[in-house]
Each structure stands twice: as C-alpha cells, then as structure tokens.
Amino acid sequence: MTDYTLETPVTSERVWLHVRRRAWLTIFLPLAVLTYLVYTWFAFGVPDILAKAQPERAAILATDSVAYKVHVTKNFRRNDVEVAIEGERTATYDPALLPNWVSLDSENARVDLGDGYFIDIEGKTALFTIPEYGVVKGTATKSGVEIELPEGPVPDWVKVDPRKLDVRPALDKRLQVTKTKIEVHNYFGGWENFWFPFRSPLHGMSFSQLYALALSADRMDPDTSNLWFIADEFLKNPDWQHGEIFTALFETIMMAVLGTLTAALFALPLAFLAARNFTPSRLMRFGTRRLFDFLRGIDMLIWSLIFIRAFGLGPLTGALAIAFTDTGSLGKLFSEALENIDNKQVEGVRATGASQIQRYRFGVIPQILPVFVSQVLYYLESNTRSATVIGALGAGGIGLMLVETMRTSRDWENTSYIIILTIVVVILMDQGSSWLRRKLIEGR
Incomplete structure (x- = not known):
C-alpha cells in the first residue's frame, strides 16, 4: 500500500504573508500596550497628582524621620528666650546649661547654625546671615513682619508674607518670624531622647556608665535595683513609649x-x-x-x-x-x-x-x-x-x-x-x- 502525504506547497507569497502577519503582530502589541498606558495615565489622574505633589514636604518628613530639631524661641509675650528639643516644655534646657552653639545676652541671643550661618536676635528683630547671599532681616510689629532682603531675585527658600517670614536655606537650618515670636530650628542627626527622657537622671549617660551603674551597690531608687530602675526608665519613656x-x-x-x-x-x-x-x-x-x-x-x-x-x-x-x-x-x-x-x-x-x-x-x-x-x-x-x-x-x-x-x-x-x-x-x-x-x- 502506498502512503500519500498531502503537503501545502510553500510559495514566496505564503512566506511573505506569514512575515507580514508577524510584523503586524510585533508592531500592534507594543502599540496596544502604549495605548493602554496612556489611557491609564489620564484615567487615573496622574497629571493632577503630580501637579499637587509636594516633594519638598517629602524631603522634610524624610529628614524628620532620621533627625531631630532644637528650637530657639524668643517669645514676645513672655519676653524670654527658650531652648528646647522639638519645642517641648518637658525638654527645655536650663538657662545655665545651654548648648554651646547658643549664647544669650539678656533678651538677645546669637545662634550659630554652622557652615557660616548665624542668626542674631536683637529685641524683636532677627538677622539671618547666609553665606553667598547676604543678611535677611525680619522685624516683628503689631500688624505683622517687616522684611528686608538683599538686592536681587528672591530665592525659593525665602517665603515672604506680611504676616510671616520663613527662611530655610537648607533642610537643617530654618528661621521663622511672626508678630508673636522668633523661632530658630537647628537639626541634628539621630533620635532625640530615645533611651531616656530629658528629665531622667539617666539622660546623657553612656553605655559604660549605665553598665557600671547597674552593678553598683548605691541605688538610684531605694525601693528597686539599679538594673530594674534603668529598664523602667527606658520602658516608660513618654516620648517613645x-x-x-x-x-x-x-x-x-x-x-x-x-x-x-x-x-x-x-x-x-x-x-x-x-x-x-x-x-x-x-x-x-x-x-x-x-x-x-x-x-x-x-x-x-x-x-x-x-x-x-x-x-x-x-x-x-x-x-x-x-x-x-x-x-x-x-x-x-x-x-x-x-x-x-x-x-x-x-x-x-x-x-x-x-x-x-x-x-x-x-x-x-x-x-x-x-x-x-x-x-x-x-x-x-x-x-x-x-x-x-x-x-x-x-x-x-x-x-x-x-x-x-x-x-x-x-x-x-x-x-x-x-x-x-x-x-x-x-x-x-x-x-x-x-x-x-x-x-x-x-x-x-
């Protein structure tokens, strides 16, 4: 018995038709994907989201997550200058134990923010010396703030408003002046008061000091051991809980x-x-x-x-x-x-x-x-x-x-x-x- 095999003859026209189909498929699929992406771009309102985005806000939050700031505040109602971590009353420095970058002279103060940045507080006036820019002057009045800037265009990091002056030449340096107060923010790396609260007797101790205290016979609290006292101060830290x-x-x-x-x-x-x-x-x-x-x-x-x-x-x-x-x-x-x-x-x-x-x-x-x-x-x-x-x-x-x-x-x-x-x-x-x-x- 003879076995016949039916085969479709391969011609140049059939090969060309197959190539064209593959070419159309190669072009159509990327176009379809691109069309879908363009549609979703506008359907999901991505342009509006990007227009409303605040990258500077994200940068500030990122900075706050790995650093803390110390507030130097001149309050006109109390007519005094306070230095406090994160502006907290419970973390306010004693006037006799201020950081070395803050110097007080009666009602005036000088704040050294480093890298050539200085802020002088004289009465109700703040003078912010900024390298390669000049001095920004803000004076609090009963109706708002009088502002004096160096000649030339105003940078983006200077927010001028009749009611408030906000100067932030860098993420870790900031000055705010309103009719009620002058406030300076100075940032430092790390998490403030992570181990013990500011008012704790253990605040500022090194690990070697804590180790020695845990083994010491002289108790910090007569009712409990030093080791438990250290653990209790850590666990009951009100800032970090x-x-x-x-x-x-x-x-x-x-x-x-x-x-x-x-x-x-x-x-x-x-x-x-x-x-x-x-x-x-x-x-x-x-x-x-x-x-x-x-x-x-x-x-x-x-x-x-x-x-x-x-x-x-x-x-x-x-x-x-x-x-x-x-x-x-x-x-x-x-x-x-x-x-x-x-x-x-x-x-x-x-x-x-x-x-x-x-x-x-x-x-x-x-x-x-x-x-x-x-x-x-x-x-x-x-x-x-x-x-x-x-x-x-x-x-x-x-x-x-x-x-x-x-x-x-x-x-x-x-x-x-x-x-x-x-x-x-x-x-x-x-x-x-x-x-x-x-x-x-x-x-x-």
Whole structure:
C-alpha cells in the first residue's frame, strides 16, 4: 500500500504573508500596550497628582524621620528666650546649661547654625546671615513682619508674607518670624531622647556608665535595683513609649498566631468534607467548597470592619478576621492536597486491619503534613503583616499605634521606629518559621 502525504506547497507569497502577519503582530502589541498606558495615565489622574505633589514636604518628613530639631524661641509675650528639643516644655534646657552653639545676652541671643550661618536676635528683630547671599532681616510689629532682603531675585527658600517670614536655606537650618515670636530650628542627626527622657537622671549617660551603674551597690531608687530602675526608665519613656510599643507588637503577633491556628484547626476537618475521594456526597462537597469561597471571597479588611461593628475594638476582632479569611484559603489548599494523595499508602494501612481513624492518622496525615505545615507557616508570616493593617482599622496592636504617630508630622521619627520594629518582627517570624519547617518536615 502506498502512503500519500498531502503537503501545502510553500510559495514566496505564503512566506511573505506569514512575515507580514508577524510584523503586524510585533508592531500592534507594543502599540496596544502604549495605548493602554496612556489611557491609564489620564484615567487615573496622574497629571493632577503630580501637579499637587509636594516633594519638598517629602524631603522634610524624610529628614524628620532620621533627625531631630532644637528650637530657639524668643517669645514676645513672655519676653524670654527658650531652648528646647522639638519645642517641648518637658525638654527645655536650663538657662545655665545651654548648648554651646547658643549664647544669650539678656533678651538677645546669637545662634550659630554652622557652615557660616548665624542668626542674631536683637529685641524683636532677627538677622539671618547666609553665606553667598547676604543678611535677611525680619522685624516683628503689631500688624505683622517687616522684611528686608538683599538686592536681587528672591530665592525659593525665602517665603515672604506680611504676616510671616520663613527662611530655610537648607533642610537643617530654618528661621521663622511672626508678630508673636522668633523661632530658630537647628537639626541634628539621630533620635532625640530615645533611651531616656530629658528629665531622667539617666539622660546623657553612656553605655559604660549605665553598665557600671547597674552593678553598683548605691541605688538610684531605694525601693528597686539599679538594673530594674534603668529598664523602667527606658520602658516608660513618654516620648517613645517603648513599653507600650512592645506590648502592641506582642498583641499583633498573638493576633496573627491565634487567627492562623484557629483557621488551620477548622480548615483541616472541613477539607475532608470538600475532598472528592473522602466525601462521596456531591451536595456536601458543593456546600463545603462554596463555604470556602464565601470565607475567602470577602477580604480580611472587610471581615475586620464587620467584627469591629459586632464586637467593638480590640485584638479579638483582628484574630477573627484572620481566622475567617484563612479558613477559606487553607481549606481549599488542604482539600486539593487530600485529593492528590497516594491511595496505595491508605490501602496498605487498611490491610493491617486499622480502623478509619487510624487510616487517616497513618495513611493520610503523613502525606499532607508537608503541605499543611508549609501553608500554615506561610500564612502565619503573611498574617503578621496583615495584622498590622487590621490593627490600623481599630483592631489594636502595632497598627493602631502606627496610625496615631502618622497623624502629626512631628512624630515622624516615631513612625520610622515602629516601621523598623515591624520589619524586624516579620524577619524573625520568617526565620523562625523556616527553622520550624526544617524541623517538622525535613527532620533537621
């Protein structure tokens, strides 16, 4: 028998047609992507957002997150000069112990901001000497501020207004003059009063001094040891609230752990009801799977808002939101793992005369244990981050404290502190879960 193979003849016209199609496809796809990007650019109002953007504001917040400022204030109502960290009354320097860059002479003052920048306060007048520009003069009056500038164009960093003079030639140097006060800001790197409050007897001590104090027999407080006194002063720092932040972090971790474990405990038995090879009832499988879809179909944030309405604010609402969402997600994953098990191992256990519970215990659970452990630990890591967002809505924990510090620009360094601690906790959770995964699955 002869075998005939029908082949379409390859001609130059067909080759040219194929090349043209590929060329049109090569041109059309980039054009389609470009058209979509242009559409989204205007549909999402990106030009308006960029027009309203304030990059200088972002620079100021970035500076505040890694530095602090000392205020030198001449108040005309009290007719005195105060030097205070961040302008706080509780962090005001004693007039006899002023920083070496501030010198007072009765009601007048001279502030050395470094790099050739000087501010002289004489009565109600401030003279700001700026290298390569000149002297900016602002005098407070009953109606506002009289301003004298060097000749030439006015720089962008000089804000001239009849009611206020604002001069900021650099991010770390600033002068403000109004009819009620003259205020100078001088920035320094680091976080102010991070370890101990300004009025604490431990303020300004080095680590070696603190170590020696902890071992000393002479107690700072007769009722407690020096070591506990140091720890108590640190944890009760009113500016940084270390004790409250550590408690909030613990609440966030407990929220994630409780929610994840609760979800895992409920998802595993429900997964058996949703697995095709364990539940012959099609109606039961359908109902269980739709339950999973319902639980994970509603976002965790929505569940959190629902439970806040039902039970009020607190970590319990966050744990319930995590548990409800993850029950649906883990239940689906566990049911798929159950459907993919090897039945030979189950049959081998059955051949020994084992009961149904024993078949599940020794024939099924060992096969899905790696999936169970891996997924639960992964969701635990993810929920540690999610618990922060849920807490910001009112569930408590570190998220709520983060939102409170973000409400004012003055506390931006506290915001950075909380964000860094949250990242550290997530890293530790990741390392811990990796170690636990190796122990439980690989036996190492």
